[in-house]
Amino acid sequence: AQSVTQLGSHVSVSEGALVLLRCNYSSSVPPYLFWYVQYPNQGLQLLLKYTTGATLVKGINGFEAEFKKSETSFHLTKPSAHMSDAAEYFCAVSDSFGNQFYFGTGTSLTVIP
């Protein structure tokens, strides 16, 4: 069975500072990994995904994440935070068949001007 743990339910950074949101997963098979962003009263929007190949994946809005199998991690980073990055971020894992997706409890990102 797959599961996802997001460390830190709330993260605050200053505008222009590095954003680091942590995600660890457990999976008995090679996983597919995703980061989604959610703005208030909206659905989830895909930021980036890892399926196979290069372990460093780039997404929209300057975000990237690195799949580290040895650490079972898929942390999300952005070099320089922008006010518009303030939102809820969810890490998700699916099995290789894509039948089922499991989400973490989310990290709320606040950007301080």
Add this chain to the structure above:
Amino acid sequence: DTGVSQDPRHKITKRGQNVTFRCDPISEHNRLYWYRQTLGQGPEFLTYFQNEAQLEKSRLLSDRFSAERPKGSFSTLEIQRTEQGDSAMYLCASRKTSGTGELFFGEGSRLTVL
């Protein structure tokens, strides 16, 4: 690609009433998922369809919840005899079966049970 559409966006009802939500997935997507999200939590799986077949249903899902996708296109989620604990955002998502496709989410239907 018109995106996943959900209706209504907001529903306020009294305890004991029945409510129904509709989801229109992206047209070429044959997988359709329902999730429930409460404040401060991630989406919680409810059920999913491949075309018109309901392939999996969460064991945590009460018998008061039922979902259909009669023609393999739109889907409905009905909650009977609503309870205050049913208050949540109900999210619909769709994807293609093949490949490594991600879920595409609708904007959600927020239910408030008084």
